Amino acid sequence: MKAKSLAIAALLATAAPAAAQQAASAAPAVTVIHAGTLLDRPGRAPKRNASIIVRGGKIERVADGFVDPPAGATVIDMRDKFVLPGLIDSHVHLSSDRAGNEGLLASVTENVALAAHEAQWNGMKTLRAGFTTVRNLGDEGVTLGLRDAIARGWTQGPRIVDAAMSISTTSGHMDGRLGLRDELHDIAPHDNLCDGADECRKAVRRQVGRGADVIKIATTAGVNSRIGAGLGKQMFDDEAKAVVETAHLYGKKVAVHAHGADGIAVALRAGADSIEHGTLLDDESIRLFKSSGAYYVPTLSTVNGYLERLASNPDAYSPEVRAKIEWRIGITGKSLQKAVPAGVKIAFGTDAGVSKHGRNADEFELMVKHGMTPATAIQAATVNAADLLGLADQIGSLEAGKAADIIAVAGDPLSDVTVLKSVGFVMKGGEVVKDES
Numbered sequence: 277m278k279a280k281s282l283a284i285a286a287l288l289a290t291a292a293p294a295a296a297q298q299a300a301s302a303a304p305a306v307t308v309i310h311a312g313t314l315l316d317r318p319g320r321a322p323k324r325n326a327s328i329i330v331r332g333g334k335i336e337r338v339a340d341g342f343v344d345p346p347a348g349a350t351v352i353d354m355r356d357k358f359v360l361p362g363l364i365d366s367h368v369h370l371s372s373d374r375a376g377n378e379g380l381l382a383s384v385t386e387n388v389a390l391a392a393h394e395a396q397w398n399g400m401k402t403l404r405a406g407f408t409t410v411r412n413l414g415d416e417g418v419t420l421g422l423r424d425a426i427a428r429g430w431t432q433g434p435r436i437v438d439a440a441m442s443i444s445t446t447s448g449h450m451d452g453r454l455g456l457r458d459e460l461h462d463i464a465p466h467d468n469l470c471d472g473a474d475e476c477r478k479a480v481r482r483q484v485g486r487g488a489d490v491i492k493i494a495t496t497a498g499v500n501s502r503i504g505a506g507l508g509k510q511m512f513d514d515e516a517k518a519v520v521e522t523a524h525l526y527g528k529k530v531a532v533h534a535h536g537a538d539g540i541a542v543a544l545r546a547g548a549d550s551i552e553h554g555t556l557l558d559d560e561s562i563r564l565f566k567s568s569g570a571y572y573v574p575t576l577s578t579v580n581g582y583l584e585r586l587a588s589n590p591d592a593y594s595p596e597v598r599a600k601i602e603w604r605i606g607i608t609g610k611s612l613q614k615a616v617p618a619g620v621k622i623a624f625g626t627d628a629g630v631s632k633h634g635r636n637a638d639e640f641e642l643m644v645k646h647g648m649t650p651a652t653a654i655q656a657a658t659v660n661a662a663d664l665l666g667l668a669d670q671i672g673s674l675e676a677g678k679a680a681d682i683i684a685v686a687g688d689p690l691s692d693v694t695v696l697k698s699v700g701f702v703m704k705g706g707e708v709v710k711d712e713s
Contacts, residue, residue: 335679409671477521
């Protein structure tokens with residue numbers, strides 16, 4: 277009996293170090309970032325000489341000075357850099373970086389599996405550019421799968437809030453049959469369309485069933501839709517109200533594509549949470565923004581995409597689309613110039629896919645050109661966008677308990693916002709994605 281007890285004691289003594297080693301290896305990894313300048317909460321003054329302690333993918337605390345790291349911690353030296361929260365793009369379309377006739381051809385010749393790979397490729401361009409979270413506002417549905425794969429750790433990419441397929445009326449902006457010959461209409465996806473309040477309620481429920489985080493609708497025509505029908509209202513008040521009420525019933529926010537002031541008013545009166553593009557804001561639009569508390573997402577970068585594609589191919593777009601593009605180029609930024617002094621809430625969004633993925637930070641320069649300061653533009657891409665996406669408790673600032681989404685640049689973006697076009701360090705959820713230091 278004594279021999280048996282001694283054997284058990286010896287076994288436990290042997291197992292104890294192994295168990296301790298296993299427990300230590302299972303402990304959350306700790307990283308300490310020493311930041312020369314830290315903008316932990318955009319909208320407030322930055323701090324000099326601060327440390328961010330990251331544990332298990334989240335921020336444990338932010339401390340003054342360069343703290344000594346705990347044993348076994350990884351130290352990242354950013355004492356010569358400007359450190360700030362990961363950026364948020366509230367309006368992207370990850371499944372394509374092509375548009376016009378090229379995009380139309382791809383939509384009918386390339387399979388869905390290839391589109392899924394393209395979405396991941398574009399997502400990585402976006403993440404490496406410092407945008408750790410995006411709101412994907414409509415595609416054929418492939419980005420829903422990418423969203424889930426990223427969340428499960430199966431692949432890398434930005435955190436994704438996804439709208440599944442965007443909703444519009446028949447012959448509206450999101451009718452994928454536009455530009456196709458009649459014989460192809462039945463096989464082109466079109467169950468995202470609705471005409472009348474009851475159909476619009478059903479269209480929302482369909483996207484909710486697909487797993488949409490947010491509902492995207494169009495109350496006006498679009499620049500890129502292959503139809504010469506102007507850019508005014510294309511949805512009636514009862515249809516827009518049905519969409520918004522149904523989405524809110526399911527706890528989903530509503531993002532609205534709208535150019536003309538009449539369609540903007542329809543959406544805001546219905547209770548929309550954001551207006552995308554908003555190219556023709558008028559005094560009534562401003563009043564409705566202020567009374568409803570909705571966000572304005574300007575998407576100024578679309579003009580860059582148009583200009584680049586037309587420079588390489590003057591026939592990149594069909595004639596009816598080209599005419600609208602010329603108008604959009606000439607008027608871009610005018611609405612932002614009205615919205616900013618009126619105190620309308622602004623969230624950063626590019627419409628990447630129309631503009632180029634990975635070039636999302638080009639939007640900052642345009643926002644400043646048309647009335648914002650570097651500080652308010654950065655705020656729009658962090659705390660404001662996080663609030664719009666319903667993720668303010670998780671991202672948008674560097675505070676205890678939030679995701680360790682952190683970027684760093686050389687230079688001061690508060691004095692020259694264009695330095696955000698060259699992000700040298702990206703961490704998402706505590707994992708270093710890019711480090712050029």
